[in-house]
Amino acid sequence: MDWVSWVVLAVAVLVIIFVVFALIQRRRRSGGIVVNRKGRRGR
C-alpha cells in the first residue's frame, strides 16, 4: 500500500473509534425515571 492508502485507513479507523465512543457515551448519559426500592420518604 502507498502512503495515501495508509492515511485513508488510519482516518477511517479513527472515525470508527470516535463513532463507537460517542454511541457508548450517549447510551451511558441517557437517563430516565427510576424507582429505588431502597428509597426513603422525602426529606
Add this chain to the structure above:
Amino acid sequence: MRAGEIAGRPVVTLDTAEDIAEVKDVVFSHDHGYLVGFTLNKRGWLSGPMKETLDWSGVRALGPDAVMVASGDALAARDAESGATGDAEDVVGGRVITDSGRELGVVTDLVVEVDEQARVVGYEIGGATVEEGPGGDRRYIPLPETFAVSSSALIVPASVTGFIRDDLSGFGSAVDEFRAQLEQTS
C-alpha cells in the same frame, strides 16, 4: 411538572453560579413516590456519568430551566437512597390497568407536585389503548395518596376514569377531587 422534563437540566450552584452537573436519572422512592434525588452526568456532550448524586435535601430550587443547589458540597457520593442502585427500576413503559380489568395505557411520564417535597401525583399515559384527542395521544391520570410506584403493572381504581385529563391544566383539581372521592368511599 413532568418528571421527564427534569432529566437533562443543569445543576447550578447559588454561591458561584457554576454549572456543575446535569441531571441524568430522576429517582423516586418505591413507597409513596417521593422524589429522593438525582443521578448526574458531567457537563459536556462526550463526558460520562458522575459518581456523585444529588439528594433532594440538597436541592434549593427545582426551576423550569435548572436545579439550584447551595454549593458543590450538595453533591455526595452515590448511596442507596438518592442514587439509582442495582435495585432501581425504570417506571416508563409499565401498564396501567383498572381494578375492573381495563387497560388504560402505558406510563410515559410521571406528574410531580413540587413544594417542600416533590411527590408523584399522577401518571402521563400513552399507547395503543389511548385514543387521539384534542390534546394529542397523551392522557393524565391522578393517583391515590397512598400507592406504590412500580415498574410493573399499576392497578388503579376503576373510578379514576372519570378524572382522566387531556392536559395538565386543571389536573391539580382532578387529583384533589379524585382523592376526596376515594376518602368518601373508604
